Amino acid sequence: MPILGLKTPGPSKPAHFDLEPLIRPNILALQPYRCARDDYSAGILLDANENAIGPSLPALKKSDSTTDPSDVAAQTISLLSDKDIASLNRYPSPTHDELKRAIAKIRGVPDENWVFLGVGSDEVIDILYRVLCIPGKDRVMTCPPTYGMYKVTANVNDVGVLEVPLITEGGAFQLDEKAMDAAFKANPDLKMLFICSPGNPTGTLIPIDVIRKVLDNPLFKGVVVVDEAYIDFAPEGHSAASLVNEYANVCVTQTLSKSFGLAAIRLGYLLAPPPLIQILTNTKAPYNVSLPTASIALSATSLEGVAAMSNSVATLNQNRKALIEALSKTKGVGRILGGNHANFVLCEILDQDGKPSNKKAVEVYKTMAESKGVVVRFRGSEIGCEGCVRITVGTAQECEEAVKQMAALLQ
Template identity: 50%
Template sequence: MTASTSPFNLETCARPNILKLVPYRCARDDYKDDGTNILLDANENAYGPSLPLTASSTAETAGLNRYPDPHQHVLKSAFCALRNTNPTKPLTPENLFLGVGSDEAIDALLRCFCTPGKDKILTCPPTYGMYSVSAQVNDIEVVKVDLNLESGNLELRPDSINEALSQDANIKVAYICSPGNPTGALVDPEAVKKVLAHPTWNGVVVVDEAYVDFAPEGSSLAPWVVDYPNLVVMQTLSKAFGLAGIRLGAAFTSPPIAQLLNNLKAPYSISTPTSSLAYTALSEAGLVIKSENVAKILSQRARLLQELPNVPGIGRFLGGFDANFILVEILDRPGGKPSNTVALAAYKGLAETRGVVVRFRGGENGCFGCLRMTVGTEDENGRLLERLREILGGIYSASA
């Protein structure tokens, strides 16, 4: 389906108050600062930040008394360069919304398209919990279409999603996590394409790609947004780039949707330190370091996949292997069946007596008896394997 034949209509899908929203503007929207202007427009402190300065810190704190660039065109261009794969239809800064982590984009999309108490979103459990949390905060109902819970691979079910979209016109946003959290599995692009090709649904498809840089190269669907008017692809610097502390997320989408999202955001939400660190990470030198670190993580992921099955009481790996974590069953006994009781005991025992914190996921659909384990350093993974063996051995001995 092409943009011209899509049933998506921004004018009827977005909330009327958002379509009418006049964004906050400052004088620097009209008169760009070239570094030579005397800035007396924003009530800033002209004498600088209230920080004790040293020779080494002066450069780092320069400009902190001024509000950051509200548009972040330079940083957005760096994001586009990262994902541009189609020279004839390149991504541009007009395709981008930058927020405080992907969570701001999740919430902004709901406020943009869903009327509280009326409209709904669709999620595909097991999946990232913030979709539902944000929906509840905004008084928006969640329609759930489970992944394939029978296969162990936890694949997306596009036909079931499309059926739900056909039955309920109040579903305005569908969230798809790829690679999934907690599944670790990359979603088949053809499955996403099938949802995008829904013949009548007037809504937005959101693909959350927080972990895409741990998947095979070229897996990102960000370049697709130039062809699909209702597609949003979210990414973050928190994972593969190792910058969780700066809280920066990006949403690639069509210029009209990006404009609405940028209209409703706070004017200076991306801080100067965040912007500077992000731009450095997206530089040529930063990308080299990121690639080196991802390679180390993938090597350690392969190690865990090889060595975890040698620990008595470890069951199947569920989902896929396209992220920096794995989802694994914990059994009631070696060679037995998955057990939430043992998985929960192992989770608590690791954290409380062995100093290793993983995530218990046994309460989620399709994840019975499962722990989710992030891939750590070589030393951290060695300790995980050793201490998991100790904890499970003690649990099994006590129940014998």
């Protein structure tokens, strides 16, 4: 089997060596996750659900409209103390307990023993597979349409995936509780259930009482993983973090990439009861989170940093409202699907007959990116998302330009 994506073969000596038979078959067959930057990396980037306002750090002075990247870089680096800089030749703390305590305080868990730090949420997801699932034997449940890394990481770890789709009628994007019960009964050994709330690409919250019912369901004996990458863009009081203090079978993954605008530092974390946190800590690489990352994250999770994040979220949520209103008035744009609880909008692109069209959506997506300088993301191949593009909420000016270019193409 050829190595997917290989661009140049490399050396051919010695004649007796062949790499491919040495590679695990599931890895050789792996279809990697395709991230937004694999497709386009220039223009108005409204495709990766990044925070267009910029980093939520107390030292930064920025506006909704323009931010000089060099100023942001200089101010961000200034957050590193002289002691931090002098310590760059040393390995960082293996635990970063001060940062864990700050996160625990923000998210309402008792202390650092309830927090695990990872290189983005993706490392957290991967290590959960590694500690909970036996390769080639175990399975997990996902509820598509959902975040693609759950399945990619399962494939990397040679773990099976049972998919129970969300109820998608009318853009509801809610758990199909009846179908899940049937799946739990038929598959009593499922190790994990991934619930993305708000969902990606759905932008829709799963109600806490529904998650609670899953936790109380004796048919499911595994761990419920609630992915809350976008929770700060949703109304208050909807985070499953509160359940971590009450239930032993739930954990919540969050990130500084979205609301805090710190995607580049790659800092995700898990909120979970201490036994699971300790298992993960025993398993992780010794220095997985760097000193610069931890230092910047500690600043972001300070009182001033959280206030900056809240202001950024408020601005983006206002821009989201304006974007939805503008799209709703745009000819050729159909329904706005989902609950709109995240920093993006999922909308249908219609054909000349007024029906959602993947062909038309791909045409709009590619033309905007390649000719108009505005990059959104095609999501029509996902269950319940026919003809859809996903538009990250940007600055007010970026949203206006996106609607302007889309409207011109749909005339």
